[in-house]
Amino acid sequence: MNPELYILGSGSATPTRERNPSAQLLKIGSAKILIDCGEGTQMQLLKYGIRHTGIDYICISHLHGDHYFGLIGLISTMSLMGRQQVLNIIGPPGLKPILDLQILHGGMSLKFDLNFISTNGNHPEDIITTDDFELSTFPLKHRIHCTGFLIKEAPKQRRLLPEVANSYNIPVEAFKDIKAGSDYINEAGEVIANDILTEAAGTPRSYAYCSDTIFDKQIATYFKDVNVLYHESTYMKNLEDRANMYFHSTAEQAATIAQMTNAAQLLIGHFSSRYDNLQPLLDEAKEVFTNTELAVEGSVWWI
16 A cells, blocks of 8 residues: 555645644554644644554654644643653764653653654654664754755565466475575576566655755755655745745745756645635646645645
């Protein structure tokens, strides 16, 4: 099953009735990864029927409140509900002391450990490799330390061709090693090459998350040929000067990055509260990159 992306929040700093601050949840293999955690994220999880159990990884792009003010509330609820497994939090170095202070002065006694992994805002880094996914970060150009996230499926084992294996009288107990890439050597010492016995399982899927950033062509070097790209699109191009002032991007600029990276699909979000109607932002992006969609609350996307 391909990874699934759930949009929990698509707004920017100023809240609206229709849009929550930034938050997304990616299901990839058996893992759940929460990406940003704006205010009210746990309510959005409830609203869309997504259980917070199983969320073992939370990625925070930067420390502007609309991207992490919901985190301490979610952690508190996890503890109250009896969570015991470690929670991995990937984010800026300043996040740990903030949470430590909230936990200390809130008199919280967590029933589980927090494992903090600090991000680097200056260069890309490989962060985590599991049986389900590989997660890395890349720097974005915002007013403060900010990183994007690239999440790829872990490489898949090759698919065994049973009819071919049977034709060589290969025993079932050898299948595991063959699927892992080994050749088969029979009792006569003959080598049956792995590429005869198996076929490729398909290219792992990939997702890139570009949080708040000014338009920067350098970003396009970090995630070529990604299956789905999310890129903030706070403003339309008539407000490009305002976007530059606050280190944000326009819908047209987000589409330009998608075009430069040869992304298969673009999702735009982090919309300014000035826009009640999002169709003009979508139209603007589609003029540059046709396969663009709005990353609005409640939408689900296959990666």
